[in-house]
Amino acid sequence: MSKTTLFTLAAGVLAASCLVPVAQAQDSMYMPSMTYRTGPFAGGGTPFADGYADYFNMLNERDGGINGVKIVVDECETAYNTQKGVECYESTKGNGALAYSPLSTGITLALIPKAPVDEIPIFSMGYGLSAAAAGEQFPWTFVYPASYWNQLSSILKYIDSNGGIKDKKIGFIYLDAGYGKEPIPLLDQLSESMGFSVAKFPVGVKEMQNQGSQWLNVRKERPDWMIMWGWGAMNPTAIKEAAKIRFPLDRFIGNWWAGSHNDLKAVGAAGKGYLAANFSGIGQDYPAVQDILTHVVEKGMSKVASADDVGNVLYNRGMFNAVVLAEAIRVAQDKTGKSVITGADMRDGLEAINLTEERLTELGLPGFTGEVKGSCSDHEGGGSVFIQQWTGSDWEKVSDLIAPMTDVVRPMLEEAAEAYVSDKPDWKGQTCS
């Protein structure tokens, strides 16, 4: 008896969820957007979500969609929380979702096994499981344009080309969670082959704003370079602490989640010299970004607080996430001849993606990023990153694209992918010729 109210309630929701207008009409395609505009990492989640939505809306406004089919972007708030993310996934996958960008390592890990079952690809752009770059084992997962491991190898190459890395001490400060720990196996491997030593400094998720001890330890260990795998409030705190202990900031490199405008806003001039890896262009000087300003922001259809936020690192990265997905839709439309595609078509589209410099220019993004060329076995594309430096008020590109050490990383990726699949007897991979 007791549960009847509950059941009525649940039935109400069931009914409600059926009533929600489902964007499966013939003239549109459904693109879910997992956002985290709330929670401890909201600072990074907000501009990313804005860039993502604005690009699709720009295509709708400017071109009337992709090949005449409008894209419906539907945001679902995850607050960077795995349970909520999974719930978002389950509640939207039935709407004809073409691809998911989970935007959290935890959610990505939860969704990877679901992707082949539901036939919806996961596009974790430069995050999530590095091993997912191995297309043979992970047909439904894509990490364009580079995995964390490739990125780390590029950063190490940068260090090597700036005074050599042999016999140096590299400090690695990281968020003590799945995300931050992800590149450690490669770091350990490369420290042997490249001949440097490593000191690790974990920062607890709850201690992000309280890094005094870690930086005291840095002072004790005296590393030559620092590499940071940080996120959210951890980044500005770390840069401030580094400045406090007089660590030379031009020897402190963040990964691509530790090098946005939002991170440095709180640091300002004190962060001058700080370096970060990046794979997406900065600023508004791209025709595509200008189109967003004209067709979306100026019409008041964007959620950005001010037009100045457009072109920020994370905004542009969110936009690039949408660019890759939009391009995959086009490829899939070409391949299948259909205008409205399915998740499975989308997967084929993502796999056959080929964003050459030429194509990027056509899209209004000349020189925005390195080439991204996927294949059946390669789900991370080119994998090149560049290094940018904080001038005290803005980011400045200070290096050319640095190619990763594919020869070292690739075998490790494949090994990790094998390990992942090994205890899953019914796992479906694919064979690439």
Add this chain to the structure above:
Amino acid sequence: MELIHSILVAPFIEMVAYPDFFLQVVWEGFVAGVLYSLIALGFVLIYKASGVFNFAQGIMVVFAALALVSLHAMGVPAWLAVLLSLGIMGLLAVGIERLVLRKLVNQHDAILLMATIGLTLVLKGVGQLVFGGEPKPMITEQLGLPTGSTDWEVFDGIVIFQHIDIAAAVIAVLMVMALGVFFSKTRIGRALRAVADDHQAALSVGISLHQIWAIVWFASGIVALVTGIMWGARSEVSFALEIIALKALAVLILGGFTSIPGAIVGGLMIGVGEKLFEVYWGALFGSGVEAWFAYVLALIFLLFRPQGLFGERIIERV
């Protein structure tokens, strides 16, 4: 044997070998401790006067700082923004007293605690709705707070003092002194102490409990704003700070729930203790021990001296 050496001997050798570094560690711990103390102070004020264990103190710190920063972002001059934020905290105090506390008089303390957990959710929701969830830089310079640092050359090395940290310590001392004067010299302060000693007796001599509660909540609102400014200046103002505020609970166990000096000493002990433990012993445990050090220390403390350093001995009456 080696383990015993690395626990009992090696860290101390290291401390003596690099005394400048040791001093730096203690100073950093001291500064963190000052901030823990400030949060704990907010707890103590409210607990003393109303018996409410205010779980929302941490979120009040974030809320106050966010209000300040957001008002300034809207174009309000810094000092006016401080006043307005104080006004907001005052309204909040009156609101909480009217809508929550008044209705929960004489309830079990666990119920009161859970009510403040509910309050935490409300403040979190309202705060993000009104001010936005993304982290914001503190307006350190606009408030006239010092930046920069001073080096102290000692023992063939240097100890670096950030001016903002020194300011935080000074302000904390001033605030504790001001509270001391407030409690001992003013009429309201004396009334507060009377209430803390005995609710019934205070009522019988004509002290309005409602008024007193609103005042202590406002007072801890002020403490929250100051804490928020100081902490925000060290990193930034964000909701991530809320979890760190929980450490103040451990501080309270050490210091006793009703003692202002206890909150200060407890905060400093935890601040310095966890830094020393993390820097000199942390590596043995795989580091990151700061996450639990305060709580485990509190737990051990509870087993041996449950009333805290300065608390009164609890005698159970039948």
Add this chain to the structure above:
Amino acid sequence: MALQADVAESDGLPVAHAQTGQSSVQPGGAEQLLKVEHVSLSFGGVKAVTDISFDILKGEVRAIIGPNGAGKTSMLNVINGFYHPQEGVISFKGKPRRRMKPHQAAASGIARTFQNVALFKGMSTLDNIMSGRSLKMHRGFFWQVLHVGPARAEEIQHRRRVEEIIDFLEIAHIRKQPVGKLPYGLQKRVELGRAMAMEPELLLLDEPMAGMNLEEKEDMSRFIIDLNTEFGTTIALIEHDMGVVMDLADRVVVLDYGKKIADGTPGEVQASQAVIDAYLGVAH
């Protein structure tokens, strides 16, 4: 009273120490149930009880009286193990002990009620009285989980005993009500029922009639007398109402400022000059 018939049917009765036929007015030769010798208790230097000795005989009603703050409740707390006296020995059923936990006291056969009712407020009358049976229930976790067979049978068997007590105390109508909402007089009765359910050898009653009106006092007195005569339960009672004490008690101990000032039959005590002084407030 239909109780006698019910009692005879059920097992596990306190018949063992029932002393039917013996006059409770003259317990002269009866065995000592409890003996308190030279007990002193202090809290941080403040003496609550000083060098007190007395005994309680099996089957009697023993009253402890004295002005406020005389140390009466402290004495009860010492007897059932809440407080540990710094000096002195307490012997129960001939076994001396210094320190004892309340649950050990309960296990050895001492039950009690409190000055301010200490019922389990969130539970019903029935559950409160059932809780008095805790020590007598033994079925383990496994049977509890299944709640069939032995555990169920045990629960029902004890329920029968509890229902007898409920009948005895005439509280059947409030059987399933949460005790928190009952009037004070009934709460006191339920508390007595809970103590009875333990089938104690010694029952300590701390002001069982405080705050009652005349009618309720009469009821409660009747229950106490019945309990003593029919079940043979030994009772130690603290009470302020001198009339009640004189009517109920076989012997009386008088305390004042933590010291024993008189001990004897109600008549003897009443005649004692020390007692008269204590109650009239003559300076010591």
Add this chain to the structure above:
Amino acid sequence: MLYREAGQFKTSYAADQALMPITQDRVGLLVILVVTFVVIPVFATDFFIGSIMIPFLVFALAAIGLNILTGYAGQLSLGTGAFMGVGAYSCYKLATIFPDINIIVLILVSGVFSALVGVLFGLPSLRIKGLYLAITTLAAQFFLEWCFIRIAWLYNYNDSGAIEVPQRKLFDIAITGASATPTVRYLIIAGLVAVLTLVAANVLRGRIGRSWMMIRDMDIAAELMGIRPLYAKLSAFAFSSYYCGVAGALMVFMWLGSAEVEAFDINHSFLVLFMVIIGGMGSLVGCFMGAAFIWVLPIIIRAVPQMLGLDILAATTEHIANIIIGVLIIFFLIVEPHGLARLWQIGKEKLRTWPFPYAST
């Protein structure tokens, strides 16, 4: 009205002590069981089963665990998340060490580890109570979280530090892993939750349950009735943690499929606490009501503006859900500390005495 007990006489104590003495309640339960095990699996959508029913049942089980400790035994705990984590990580380790043992057995066994850890952290409860105890449970929360990160053995030295559920079968049907259908997973969870709820109901109405409530209501008097605080409190910790542990294992194995430490953090502990407060402390039915309410409310709040065609930012609805839950917690604590369960009971009383509005007090 239909809901009357007039004419239903009990002729034995056994009948009077039954879990559901009134016929209508028994019929109601039967209806619920039929709906749970037949109607929902057959008719409901995958989304409803996978994202509403499964989490709801998992949380209800965790809420039962916390309610045993906090609602029935009166020991406030803020460490539920960590105890669920112990269950999840033990189950993961057991599943890797004993791949041939049925996963349902392992899930039930993993609760034992959680119970052991619960007893360990419950030890301070013998000396301290109330708020102080709440802080020791915080210590448990943060220390265990740290263990889940630091002890790599717990997650099989996985690079990402996450635990991933291996695929397991029962009678050749996949019951864990991605290819297990929501319906299968749901049926397993529903079965386990039904059995465990019955067990909890039985324990709570017997000697052991009574001893917990005695400690909660008046620990001094309880001791006087011969209850040993040591046994009563530690058994409450053990029993409660067992439920939390099983709920944690179910959460990872039957719902999420993989989990990082964050899945067991302090916010998770709070979430379960909210369910207990809103559902009703000291009520099993309340656990279900609270879990349903807290889990479903945000989903409804999200769906309503969409249905009305309003364009509200996803984040905004999240904040609004926070505010509503917070306000409701305060509301319930002020107005009805026994939560939804008590409201439901009052409703039943009213039905019983209808049409005499003042008959029940």
